[in-house]
Amino acid sequence: MRGARLFLIVLLLSGGGKCAAQGIGIIGINLVTDPSGIALTGSGTTAAVMSLGTVQAYGGTVPTGVTKNLNATSFTLNTIVDLQVTFLGILSPSYTLTAQLLTTDVINTWKINSKTLSTTATTITSSGAYGTTPVNFALTVPFSEAAGTFANTIEFIVTSN
Amino acid sequence: MNVRHKLITLALLAIAVSFGVQPAHATVATGTVAVSATVSASVSLTFVTDGSGILLGGTGTSAATISFGAVQAYGGVVPANVTKTLNGTTNWSLTTPFDVVVQVANQTSSNYTLTATLQSTDATNSWDIGATAITTTPATLTSVGTYGSTSYTFKLTIPFSAAASTISNTITFTATAN
Numbered sequence: 001m002r003g004a005r006l007f008l009i010v011l012l013l014s015g016g017g018k019c020a021a022q023g024i025g026i027i028g029i030n031l032v033t034d035p036s037g038i039a040l041t042g043s044g045t046t047a048a049v050m051s052l053g054t055v056q057a058y059g060g061t062v063p064t065g066v067t068k069n070l071n072a073t074s075f076t077l078n079t080i081v082d083l084q085v086t087f088l089g090i091l092s093p094s095y096t097l098t099a100q101l102l103t104t105d106v107i108n109t110w111k112i113n114s115k116t117l118s119t120t121a122t123t124i125t126s127s128g129a130y131g132t133t134p135v136n137f138a139l140t141v142p143f144s145e146a147a148g149t150f151a152n153t154i155e156f157i158v159t160s161n
Numbered sequence: 162m163n164v165r166h167k168l169i170t171l172a173l174l175a176i177a178v179s180f181g182v183q184p185a186h187a188t189v190a191t192g193t194v195a196v197s198a199t200v201s202a203s204v205s206l207t208f209v210t211d212g213s214g215i216l217l218g219g220t221g222t223s224a225a226t227i228s229f230g231a232v233q234a235y236g237g238v239v240p241a242n243v244t245k246t247l248n249g250t251t252n253w254s255l256t257t258p259f260d261v262v263v264q265v266a267n268q269t270s271s272n273y274t275l276t277a278t279l280q281s282t283d284a285t286n287s288w289d290i291g292a293t294a295i296t297t298t299p300a301t302l303t304s305v306g307t308y309g310s311t312s313y314t315f316k317l318t319i320p321f322s323a324a325a326s327t328i329s330n331t332i333t334f335t336a337t338a339n
Contacts (some may be wrong), residue, residue: 029192046191052198057266058205075266081194092188102193110196141200143266151197160188 025089027160034134037080038065044084050137052077057143074109074142080134085158087130092160097124102153109140110152121157128158202268206261206336211312214242214258227315229255234321252287254318262310263336270338273306280331287318288330295332306336 031048033040041049053063057075062068069076085095098121099112110117112124113136124135137154208225210217218226232239234253239245243257263273276299277290288295290313293302302313319328 025188027188027190029190031192031194040194046193048192048194050194050196052196054199054201056201056203058203058264060201060203077198083192085190137194137196139196139198141198141267143264145200145267146269147200147202147267149197149199151195153193153195156192156194158190158192 024091025087025160027092027095027158028086028088029156029158030084030086031156032082032084032132034065034080034082036065037082037134037137038063040081048081050079050081052139055141057141071140073144074140076138076140078136078138081137082132082134083156083158084132085128085130087160089160092130094126094161095128095130096126096159096161097128098122098157098159099124100155100157102155105150105152107142107145108150109138110154111138111140112136112154114138117154124156127161200267202338203266204268204273204336204338205264205266206334208334209260209262209310211242211258211260214260214312215240216242217259225259227257227259229317234319248318250321252318252320254287254316256314256316258312258314260310260312261334261336263306263308265308265338268338270308272304272339273308274304274337274339275302275306276300276335276337277302278333278335280333283328283330285320285323286328287316288332289316289318290314290332299335302334304339 030044030046031040033043038050041051052066055062055068055077057070062077066077066079069078083097087095099117100121101110101117101119104119115122115124207221207223208217210220215227218228229243230240232245232255234247239255243255245253245255247253261275263275265273277293277295278299279288279295279297282297290302293300
């Protein structure tokens with residue numbers, strides 16, 4: 001009887017009561033370099049770094065795995081990043097993925113899978129399949145922006161369903 | 162554990178599963194990608210076929226070609242939108258307009274300077290853009306160019322004294338943001 005109680009307590013504390021909605025277990029996410037994308041520093045961790053280097057609208061070069069598209073009044077850098085989402089437990093068929101910028105950017109446009117990011121979480125998918133999923137990253141820089149270095153951080157949040 | 166205890170445990174487990182109890186373990190995880198880029202200013206120069214000019218090979222690019230084909234001072238034909246002019250008994254010339262498109266990005270610049278340079282010396286024929294003679298030394302076509310499309314007239318002058326042959330050369334245009 002004592003063992004059964006202990007098991008029940010552990011189950012409740014571990015979130016067992018939410019299993020119908022969120023599964024029982026622990027979810028994790030790692031950012032991984034995609035074979036077709038830019039090489040991430042810290043690939044395979046929860047805190048990767050993407051350095052696009054020095055880029056320009058006309059001419060110049062872009063890093064391997066990055067493509068540049070010229071628009072009428074801006075240029076866009078595109079690449080692919082893999083999200084490796086794991087779930088250790090049971091009863092979670094999928095996950096919800098949101099992304100957001102940590103710092104407001106009123107000049108450039110940041111997108112994941114064609115969804116524009118801001119400092120408010122944007123849902124990328126509400127039925128993500130566990131495993132490795134490539135996502136498209138796009139950064140659009142207007143011609144009107146002054147030359148210089150800029151940086152921002154995209155935070156991905158995964159929640160088990 | 163007897164059967165009764167097992168049944169109670171299972172009942173409690175079912176209740177726990179059925180009703181929402183906030184999880185103590187995270188079912189949420191976060192990952193971040195820190196992105197950085199250094200944007201440099203840049204200028205684009207492309208050539209485009211003018212509505213009244215000869216068809217450019219590679220129109221819309223920065224490496225266009227003009228092919229006059231076989232031409233002659235007297236008689237013959239010239240390509241569409243090319244004008245042939247005879248200058249007395251000294252020389253004859255072919256003229257045609259073409260468009261130069263200059264654009265700027267990530268730089269505050271109100272205008273640009275445009276120069277043109279003949280890639281190879283030509284001691285026989287004369288090459289002109291508008292009224293400016295083009296040689297292997299850069300010649301300034303404008304120092305206050307307006308961004309966008311500008312029409313220029315290309316002119317090749319061939320002396321009657323020149324032997325019949327194929328003429329070719331390359332003009333390099335350089336736009337510099339002011």
